[in-house]
Every structure is written in structure tokens, then in C-alpha cells.
Amino acid sequence: MPEQKFLIIINDGPYGNERPYNALRVAMNLVKREEARVRIFLMGDAVHCAQKNQSTPQGYYNLEKMLRYVLAKGEVAT
16 A cells, blocks of 8 residues: 555644644554554644643643654654
């Protein structure tokens, strides 16, 4: 199967709504595919998703850990 390229743009802050979480969930599943090349672009408040040692509010997933997983197999768009 030919290579598939995905660019996921996240522009919302890490907590308060589900959009960054859902975007990273999609990215986590895409990087599992051998033919997929995944790039993440964080803009605006979304840069806080990459902040180290986040204090994750109760009931939320740690987006820093999710992003690390994706970036271990994907890449940051510049």
C-alpha cells in the first residue's frame, strides 16, 4: 500500500474541551499503521499540550503522554 500522509492541526488548549484529546486519539491510531506518516502541528494554546510535567485535571487524559507516544513514531510539523 502506498504511503499515506496526515497532518493534524491542533489549536485548542489541552484541557477544557475534547478536541485536542480526540485529535491525539486519531493520531495515536494512525501511527500504528505502517503506511501512515503522521505530522502534528500545535498552534496557539495547543502548544501547552507539549508542556512537560503537566498537572492533569481529574477526569482528563494526560495529553503530554499522548503526544509523546505519537511523536515517537510521527513527527512535529514546522
